Amino acid sequence: MDLDTLRIFVRVAELSSFTRAAEQLGMAKGRVSDAVTRLEAGLGTRLLQRTTRSVRLSPDGEQFMARAAELLREADELQTLFQPAGSGLRGRLRIDLPNGLARDLVIPRLPEFLAAHPQLEIGISTTDRRVDLVREGFDCVLRIGALVDSDLVVRRLGELPQVNVASPDYLKRHGTPRSLADLAAHRVVHYADKLGLQGAAWDYLDKGVAKRLPMRCNVVVNGTDAYHAACLAGLGMIQAPMLGMQRHIDAGTLLQVLPKLAAPPLPVSLLYAHRRHVPLRVRAMLDWVTQVVSPHVAR
Structure with missing residues (x-):
């Protein structure tokens, strides 16, 4: 054996x-x-x-x-018990990341991690669907939003504040909403795992309580890139983490609307399987991702 x-x-x-x-x-x-x-x-x-x-x-x-x-x-x-200090870790790692965080935060910093551990092989999955960590063989996953995996270990990193945005062209054609009542004349781009118009809504906080206002929509998407692209194309307003929208706001390609009626912040978490001894390479990846992402989330 x-x-x-x-x-x-x-x-x-x-x-x-x-x-x-x-x-x-x-x-x-x-x-x-x-x-x-x-x-x-x-x-x-x-x-x-x-x-x-x-x-x-x-x-x-x-x-x-x-x-x-x-x-x-x-x-x-x-x-790794007798490896010289600084010789790095060995083996394979598989991690699943939200597409935006992988593109904007993790992958640009990945060279520094591999410089410290050149013997590692890293497989990175970027998908908007919820992968099954155990069945699909991932060592860890980074998730944005509410969690449902009660059998996994959770490391909470913080929260991503959300912002409401629309393109200048959309606002020119439909006007800029100033209140919840004004939203009756507007449309959103609907993000849904299963493509369907049902469930389109405007999420907001009312005295700390999360509420939803049903909205009209013409376009439904199931990916974050398409969600952002639809908004840039003037197909409706969206609610998304400020982290991914800031560059568009700074460039003037998207404008912020109803800042006092933003959606609740989204929790950001690292998940991994219950184990008595987590392999050193997995612990190293968990700690490094935490170091990379934490400065960009609210505590």
Whole structure:
């Protein structure tokens, strides 16, 4: 039994899929299946129960999985135990980031992290959908907004203040709203995971209480880049973090409206899986992302 075989088994068990495990490990599916089969033969027990539709741990597999995952984490620690100071960390990291934060904050600073740890390989996912950290094999994810993953460890970094903006062309055609009542004559660009007009609204705080005013819209998008582009094109007003809008406001391509009726700030959080020992490379990434993002969020 070797560590590479254990890593293959653990990844298959975490993802409940030989196919997804092979994709993430960069291996042929047959090689992954053979490795698990040899492991089971050597142990003399079935670790995974396979059907045409699912792969799940057997009772023996659940017991073995816990010990194997712990052994791999300890092996990661041992690998760096006698490395000279400053020699850097080794291994692969996979992180999921909101597109705007990746583009504007994290990736521009990434060279300094890799300069300190040139042996690391980093995979960066930038998507607006909520990835499944465990099933999709991410070491950590950075999220903006309310959290629903109760089984993950959460490191709160702060909040992003939001701002209401519209293009000069939109305001020229529709006028500048001065109150909630004026919004009856206006439209928003609607951001939604599933494309549909339902749910378009104006979010605001009334004496500290979050409220929503239903709004009309003509355009629905499911990505932040498209959301910003639609606003720049004059298709409606949007509510978005000031962090991404400041450069447009400074350039005059977007104008702020109803500053006293902004949407509540959005929490920013780093999430990672519950582990007794978090690998050093993951801890290093968590601390570095915290250092990069924290100056740009409100506490």
